[in-house]
Amino acid sequence: MELSVQGIVRRFGNVTALGGVDLDVAEGEFLTILGPSGSGKTTLLKTVAGFEIPDEGAVFLGGEDVTLAPPRKRDVGMVFQNYALFPHMTVARNVAFPLEMRGVRREEIRRRVEEALRLVELQGFGERLPRQLSGGQQQRVALARAVVFGPGLLLLDEPFGALDRKLREGLQLEVRRLQRRLRLTTLFITHDQEEALIMSDRIAVMDRGRIEQVGPPAEVYARPATRFVADFLGESNLLDGVLADGAVRIGGFTPVPLPGLPPGPVTLLLRPEALRLAEAAEAAPCRGRGRVIETVFLGLSVKLRVQMEDGPEMLARVPLRPSLPPPAQDGEWLAVGFAPEDVHVIPRG
């Protein structure tokens, strides 16, 4: 079922949690709302779920205005941050709960609970209590409970936050597969940009109660619309300069040619992986010299902080192969370069 959020405003006292949010989620789409804590993403989710009534704006589910409808009338399945499993009920009773509330017949309930538990690979766990399960298992019970009644919309509120990294990665893919298989329209909330990039069809980046940009992960990553998005999503070098005569001068580098763009103040985004170092930099169109301040070994790659001569500090990431020596030592001077094609230009207002 498609979701449409139109002009939502929500104030708490004189704090504006949501300052006019518009968002459309297509049928079967997995859309992630990504933002730091306090950006209003949880308030937005609660508004969609029906736990918050917005001061202005409307929420449409499947074309129907549900702005004032109570949560139970919305046909929405939700997984809470801490799962919110009923601790006094067995796993099976937890999953049966939404079906019981809908007056489904007993045999039918048993069948569908079994099916839902199989879907999350927890068959045989029905008689356990939530506290007898691991965090990852509890998370899957919460997921089964949220989808067992075939809701039109699935809401996930940072469901992986409490899990360790390895488990989290497994579950992310599992949730994604389940979502695709059931073709469930899904609104997912996280502050973890990596998670957002892995899971989403589209990402909406939120900051201070507003949506800054909506788009597919690759696009939002490569072409952020604002400085905030560029900074929040992934690692970045953000360089302020003024575009004049088809080029931008930034300290420490030769001028960056950017033909065909209107002049004015701009911010240049350079991802760490776009920087070339040492010999690789010799042939780069834009070059400079810098001293390595710090190298961090990351397994597949190495991250370097380089202080440019008469310029900014740059973050570079270079892939590592076992046969190659590390690209540089701390304190070493080397050439740093990049190609203008790898630069993304963000206009500054």
Next chain:
Amino acid sequence: MSSPGASRRLAGRRRELALLAFATPALLLLGVVFAWPVLRLLSLSVEGGSLEHFEKAALDGLYVSVLGDSLKIAAAVTAICLVLAYPVAFWLSRAGRIGAALGLFALLLPFWTSVLVRTYAWLVLLGRNGVVNRALRDWGLIEAPLPLLHNMAGVLIGMVQVLLPYMVLPIYAALLRVDPDLSRAAEGLGAPPWRAFLRVTFPLSLTGVSAGCALVFVLSLGFFITPALLGGGRVVMISMLIEQQVREFLDWPFAAALSAVLLLVTLAIYGLIGRITRGGRLEAA
């Protein structure tokens, strides 16, 4: 000769002893001024190795029926307190910081005055020409004054007023521990608010309900001042009989026997309430 393991155990033991040392003053005080006198009193009841006082208590219909009445009154007070206290506790647990602080202040305010003073205040309020009856007459709700004093009604009103906080506080504490996301989850999954409450919030607050019930029941069973003053001699509780034995007949051994019976009944009820609520929780699961 001490092995490393032994010295480790010793270090652990020493820590336990240090903790015990801090608890010692209170334990000594309790032992000297509470446990010892109670044991002495109870031992009076079986003086000379005979059970004659218990026989008297069991065979004389008066004592059995008064004990029965006491149990009924305690049960009634507990039930009324529960019905009145649960909504208050629920509201307090959802009221936010300022609301909860004001509510708890109002709830605990009566503790600043003694039970005796409050009971005398009820005498003034509930009498034939007391504030309550006069108000009801002035508003034309009644013709003749309601008998609110020196009967069961008076005793119940007075006891409920005194004991209500003991019911509210444990339930409030239990409800505070129930994650509000749980009832939100229930509503999100299709439950109307009242069903979310009955299926989720209420069962999870049963520990508080059982603690409150046990506390109020046990306190009511041994209540003395309030029933003595507001009952006007027409409502007799077991504690009043015990007092009578001591003060009028100076029959300490028989008073001790009655006290022993009251203690045993109290413990039995206490165990029973714990059992019922534990069973209830399992059933809800």
